Amino acid sequence: MNQEYISIRHLSKKFDRSFVLKDVNAVLGKGEILGFLGPSGAGKTTTIKILTGQLRPTSGEAEVLGIPCDRIDERIYEQIGIVTDTSGVYERMTVYDNLKYFARLLNVPLDRIDPMLKRIGLYEHRKKPAGKLSKGQTQRLILARAILHRPKVLFLDEPTSGLDPSTALEIHSLLLELKKEGMAIFLTTHNMDEATKLCDHVALLNEGVIVEYGSPEEICLKYNRIKRYRVQLTDGTKLTLSQDPDTAGRIMIWMKENRIETLHSCEPTLETVFLEVTGRELK
Numbered sequence: 001m002n003q004e005y006i007s008i009r010h011l012s013k014k015f016d017r018s019f020v021l022k023d024v025n026a027v028l029g030k031g032e033i034l035g036f037l038g039p040s041g042a043g044k045t046t047t048i049k050i051l052t053g054q055l056r057p058t059s060g061e062a063e064v065l066g067i068p069c070d071r072i073d074e075r076i077y078e079q080i081g082i083v084t085d086t087s088g089v090y091e092r093m094t095v096y097d098n099l100k101y102f103a104r105l106l107n108v109p110l111d112r113i114d115p116m117l118k119r120i121g122l123y124e125h126r127k128k129p130a131g132k133l134s135k136g137q138t139q140r141l142i143l144a145r146a147i148l149h150r151p152k153v154l155f156l157d158e159p160t161s162g163l164d165p166s167t168a169l170e171i172h173s174l175l176l177e178l179k180k181e182g183m184a185i186f187l188t189t190h191n192m193d194e195a196t197k198l199c200d201h202v203a204l205l206n207e208g209v210i211v212e213y214g215s216p217e218e219i220c221l222k223y224n225r226i227k228r229y230r231v232q233l234t235d236g237t238k239l240t241l242s243q244d245p246d247t248a249g250r251i252m253i254w255m256k257e258n259r260i261e262t263l264h265s266c267e268p269t270l271e272t273v274f275l276e277v278t279g280r281e282l283k
């Protein structure tokens with residue numbers, strides 16, 4: 001069996017008098033990406049804070065690399081990387097010096113810095129004060145800092161929120177490379193397309209409760225109750241047809257006559273599933 005890097009069992013968290021996480025269960029193995037998805041206030045950041053030892057759970061257990069979260073100390077910080085919305089950079093230090101500072105702190109050989117800067121596309125900016133970077137560049141620097149010590153587990157709290165699509169794509173391909181190298185990545189996002197593309201498993205979280213858990217594909221197929229095809233013909237006609245023998249016959253004829261411009265099955269996306277199970281929008 002794949003090595004389990006994170007395990008969460010019956011985790012609950014209460015602030016004041018209300019529960020913001022209720023009986024949450026999840027696992028993350030080596031080389032996997034797990035996505036916690038849900039609207040604002042669902043409990044995503046709270047989960048990351050518990051897993052990284054910044055908050056104590058009210059009940060239940062969570063382990064990261066076999067260590068219970070309430071006993072997390074420096075030893076584990078050498079093996080995990082964290083990016084949250086409060087992760088900052090030293091604005092007056094150069095891009096290079098920001099990484100050098102962390103390399104020293106975490107006992108990382110300095111010759112890893114240049115290859116890392118090249119990998120994240122900041123090598124040309126290495127002498128610039130970090131405060132002068134654009135938002136996307138800053139986000140990449142924060143990510144570089146979180147992975148410089150080659151952690152086994154990476155926590156990312158909305159890593160691409162507010163980034164332009166091409167920077168988000170660059171971050172996605174970097175995350176997939178890290179996954180291939182065996183890193184386990186726990187990420188939170190509002191972005192269902194991002195989750196579908198990156199995650200081996202997702203947990204749909206609503207008001208502290210996991211309402212669906214599985215691979216994005218499994219979840220979408222589970223909700224594919226009314227099976228339909230969407231067809232556009234070469235004369236511009238657009239049709240949505242139920243999956244039945246009559247439709248199959250019509251499609252076959254159109255195909256023979258070369259009249260089909262596009263043909264799609266209409267299985268739901270994670271976004272439509274989420275709307276169905278929670279009855280509300282994601283943002």
Ligand SMILES: Nc1ncnc2c1ncn2[C@@H]1O[C@H](COP(=O)(O)OP(=O)(O)OP(=O)(O)O)[C@@H](O)[C@H]1O
Binds near residue numbers: 015039041042
């Ligand atoms: N320290 C705290 N004290 C009291 N309530 C808190 C505290 N931290 C978080 N909460 C509450 O817990 C709930 C979950 O918050 P959390 O930050 O985990 O949500 P989130 O899913 O990360 O949302 P977002 O998508 O907006 O980042 C919210 O209702 C929030 O107000």
Ligand SMILES: [Mg+2]
Binds near residue numbers: 044045046157
């Ligand atoms: Mg949050």
